[in-house]
Amino acid sequence: MYKIKIKLEDKSLLPKYETQGSAGMDLHADIKETITIKPGQRMLVPTGISIELPKGLEAQVRARSGLAVKYGIGLVNGIGTIDSDYRGEIKVLLINWGEENFHIDPEDRIAQLVICKYEQISWEEVDVLEKTQRGSGGFGHTGTSQE
Structure with missing residues (x-):
């Protein structure tokens, strides 16, 4: 298990796993009063936290499925x-894809934070790539039925 350094002013904003099997920790809105995101509107919402990740780790900010x-x-x-x-x-860049105004209250859970390993690579330029059964088939080339 990694220990990640975190800087925060308000301990109630500390991200935490809600269940034993959770991959993501909830991020909270660090705001003083309720804000509203109108349909189609984007808003950058502060979380009040800064972190220090070791090289080889990234933090992914993801949407909350319930919202x-x-x-x-x-x-x-x-x-x-x-x-x-x-x-x-x-900060979390939220968008309201819905049809109603969405209200965020102070300390509401607005997103998830997932910590992931990554690798940095170097490129090797070639003239030909190895052939596979799939080849260059992309977007929908396998159809939708099980037949």
Whole structure:
């Protein structure tokens, strides 16, 4: 298990796993008063935390499934990446894909933080790639039925 350094002013904003099998920790809104995201609007919401990740780890900011299914709240960029050399405050770029105003109260859980390993690579330029059964088949090339 890694120990990750975290800087925060308010201990109630400390991300934590909600269940023993959780992959993500909830991120909370570090705001002083309720804010509203209108349908179609984007908003950068502060979390009040900064972290120090070791090289080889990244933090992924992900949408909360409950907010997505109930209210249409997601992340503008799908998944946000916090690099190991970033030391600023983590902020969550939310979007309201729903049809109603969405209200965020102070300390509401607004996203999840998942810590992942990564590898940095180097490129090897070639003229030909190894052939596979799939080849260049992409987007929907296998169809939708099990036949």
